[in-house]
Amino acid sequence: MLGAGLASLAAPALAAAPSVTVTADQALRFGAFFTDTTGTRTVSATGSVTGSAIVPLTGTAPGPAQFTFTYDRGNNANVAYSLLISVLVPGTASQVNGGVTGTIARFDTDLPGVSALLPGQSAQVTLVGCQRQICSRTFRVGGTLQVARTSGGADLTIPLPIVVTVLAEL
């Protein structure tokens, strides 16, 4: 009896350690536009597009970046839980290409409770409604691109790393 009980209880203790992955599903796309010297274009997390001192041109349609966060709690316990996570854009996202400088100084996201993401500052988010071993959320990130142009044009590809840390399972 005791031997049988130990065997059945041993399984959860051997469960894998929790793990977190984040994938970049889609780039933040500002599209094609012209600016004389300086201009900005904002693509929000919801997909709205605004601009200042730019002329939008045909090309790739603007749209927010999309990321998918996946948490594997490491066991199959069917218990509802929430996750407290932090989301961080590590540093200023910028690129200089010829006579064009592009800088993204501010981001926004559709993660609940987070209106803005500032480079270097983490934002905490509580993800509710997790139930199974795998808890996954897809979220979008928008931003404001500031462009300074002294000559010519450029294709800008600016790295946009996103760091997600699980602070607690609640």
Add this chain to the structure above:
Amino acid sequence: MKRGGLAFAAMAIATPAFAASGQSATAAGQAQAVIVAPIIAVSLNDLDFGSLTSSRTASGSITVGAEGGATYAGGTTAACAGGGACSGIAPARFLVSGEAGRSYTVSAPTAITATGTLAGGGSAPPLAIDALSVHLESHAGSVTSIGQLDNKGEDRIGVGGRLNVPAGTAAAHYRATLTIMVTYS
């Protein structure tokens, strides 16, 4: 024995509560944008109707094609038999520069007015220039206001027109301003 079993079970269920913190992951996303070089048009040469004569009794005109060539009508004739003062007859030409491969739209007036200075001094009555036509090198042989920049980011525009000369027009030198506008489309 049963009590011992229950104790083990309680510990196993509690395990997930300690499992989460500190796990971190990074996604290498990116942001993309295409900043397009400005499009500009530079005048290479003027629309030149050359030197011509007018009739005292019959109105006339000279038409310069957007791709070159001139035709006279009515009481207007060339002031020379070729070469000399007539050699300057030419459509206006503009060089358009911008981002390679992009299409653009050119806007040009359909008519303008030339102001004149009499040979002896003083103002001459203005002359009408109409039927202005645009030829885009990137659309050779077709009439369109939409061009495309080549792989060097260039295109050339020709503009022709018709200068209308009323009967009895006095000898004068005429000049007009022809402004075109190019924009990405």
